Amino acid sequence: MIRAESLSLTLGGKSILRDVSFALAPSSVTVILGANGAGKSSLLGLLAGDRPASAGSLSWFGRPIGAWTARDLARHRAVVPQASQLAFPFTVAEVVALGRLPHADPRRDAEALAAVRHRLSLETLWSRSFASLSGGEQQRVQFARALAQLWHPPGDAPPRALLLDEPTAALDLKHQVLILEEARSLAQRDGVTVVAILHDLTLAARIADRALLLHRGALLRAGPIESVLEADPLSTAYETPVSVLRHPDSGRLLVSAA
Numbered sequence: 383m384i385r386a387e388s389l390s391l392t393l394g395g396k397s398i399l400r401d402v403s404f405a406l407a408p409s410s411v412t413v414i415l416g417a418n419g420a421g422k423s424s425l426l427g428l429l430a431g432d433r434p435a436s437a438g439s440l441s442w443f444g445r446p447i448g449a450w451t452a453r454d455l456a457r458h459r460a461v462v463p464q465a466s467q468l469a470f471p472f473t474v475a476e477v478v479a480l481g482r483l484p485h486a487d488p489r490r491d492a493e494a495l496a497a498v499r500h501r502l503s504l505e506t507l508w509s510r511s512f513a514s515l516s517g518g519e520q521q522r523v524q525f526a527r528a529l530a531q532l533w534h535p536p537g538d539a540p541p542r543a544l545l546l547d548e549p550t551a552a553l554d555l556k557h558q559v560l561i562l563e564e565a566r567s568l569a570q571r572d573g574v575t576v577v578a579i580l581h582d583l584t585l586a587a588r589i590a591d592r593a594l595l596l597h598r599g600a601l602l603r604a605g606p607i608e609s610v611l612e613a614d615p616l617s618t619a620y621e622t623p624v625s626v627l628r629h630p631d632s633g634r635l636l637v638s639a640a
């Protein structure tokens with residue numbers, strides 16, 4: 383369980399997050415929603431332990447986040463940042479292998495890398511130079527690195543979390559579904575706590591169990607995804623009319639600007 387109580391963040395004298403409280407359960411997918419500048423990435427940064435909150439408390443699996451060493455944290459949580467311009471001078475295989483560094487367990491690395499390569503269909507990219515990949519391919523490889531970081535042999539898994547900042551921003555429809563279904567299966571099959579920032583609310587409806595809806599640094603609504611994806615709170619949060627419909631065949635929610 384990841385538990386946040388009254389988290390606040392002030393940067394450069396500006397209030398970025400105010401009094402944000404929630405709990406994230408293992409085996410669940412939670413999306414962080416909100417308009418540009420609402421504080422989503424800042425909240426993900428606090429959750430990742432990248433920076434301390436200005437006030438409030440955050441505990442990871444029963445321990446305050448400040449009590450974790452960086453290496454211990456890296457064994458339990460992986461972060462996929464927004465599509466970055468990092469020009470790794472490495473092959474795809476080497477970038478994915480970076481995810482294994484915190485474990486220092488060479489016996490398991492080959493098994494982990496083979497599993498991830500197969501799960502994300504990276505066979506044809508494996509020997510390519512990372513810098514030569516398209517933006518979408520690079521995003522898949524970053525996701526694969528995170529998967530390699532969280533990989534554990536069956537039956538021997540500690541609590542783990544996967545934090546994703548707009549993981550599908552550069553992806554085509556097929557790969558959006560591939561990555562999000564993989565994240566969902568990590569939650570359901572492997573007990574991982576998954577948190578993702580998403581701008582596509584229809585995709586959020588499809589993938590998430592729960593949502594945190596931020597508005598100007600405060601939590602406007604939190605709870606099961608269908609209780610958050612309602613026209614009123616979404617219209618307030620995005621400061622534009624939003625419509626929520628249900629697809630007559632699939633029963634899925636379809637969310638768009640009204």
Ligand SMILES: Nc1ncnc2c1ncn2[C@@H]1O[C@H](COP(=O)(O)OP(=O)(O)OP(=O)(O)O)[C@@H](O)[C@H]1O
Nearest residue numbers: 393394396398416417418419420421422423424425
């Ligand atoms: N170091 C900083 N100093 C001052 N303000 C900052 C700093 N970092 C972020 N902010 C501000 O905090 C607010 C929240 O930023 P954040 O990146 O968390 O928003 P977001 O919801 O992820 O936005 P987006 O959807 O555009 O990615 C923004 O107004 C941003 O300009």
